[in-house]
Amino acid sequence: DSGVTQTPKHLITATGQRVTLRCSPRSGDLSVYWYQQSLDQGLQFLIQYYNGEERAKGNILERFSAQQFPDLHSELNLSSLELGDSALYFCASSAHPIGGIDEQYFGPGTRLTVT
């Protein structure tokens, strides 16, 4: 157990809908990262937050947004869902941002199926 929790574990929804994925980092970790893993794209970095602020951005679609709250949990919002958004969404956390040891620990993932 990495100490990173994600809810829900599974999510099935229809095209055009909006969903929210939740992540709680390891105790004491200030950075949260979101990744998408699909069969055709592999593991793709989406976005990083550090202590409530956006720190790095990857291949995140405009339909997707994220935030990190004062208690350090993070939410990833996916809207206007398309079939191609079906994937495993991982959250990871680390203690330090750039310049420090940002060893990431991954949560169990949320499997999203869009029908």
Added chain:
Amino acid sequence: GIQVEQSPPDLILQEGANSTLRCNFSDSVNNLQWFHQNPWGQLINLFYIPSGTKQNGRLSATTVATERYSLLYISSSQTTDSGVYFCAVRGNQFYFGTGTSLTVIP
């Protein structure tokens, strides 16, 4: 962005055999991690190794940052080692390789 290439893409081993997995990256990186994704999908940390050599039981890893590659050694493989091994690097963001799928047969 940084290109991360892993080889071989697939590997089948007899239990007890040794193997070496390679990760090449195209630019200078701030860190490098190796992960094992088990058959249940969980990503498990193996090594945080931006440079140098580390060992943990039957696994060890070496990163030569100046030559832009890292190696993961698995000795005396077990069926529980099966899964996909990823390396990930950090430049201005994080980049994962495409992985090496390892199957260990009894």
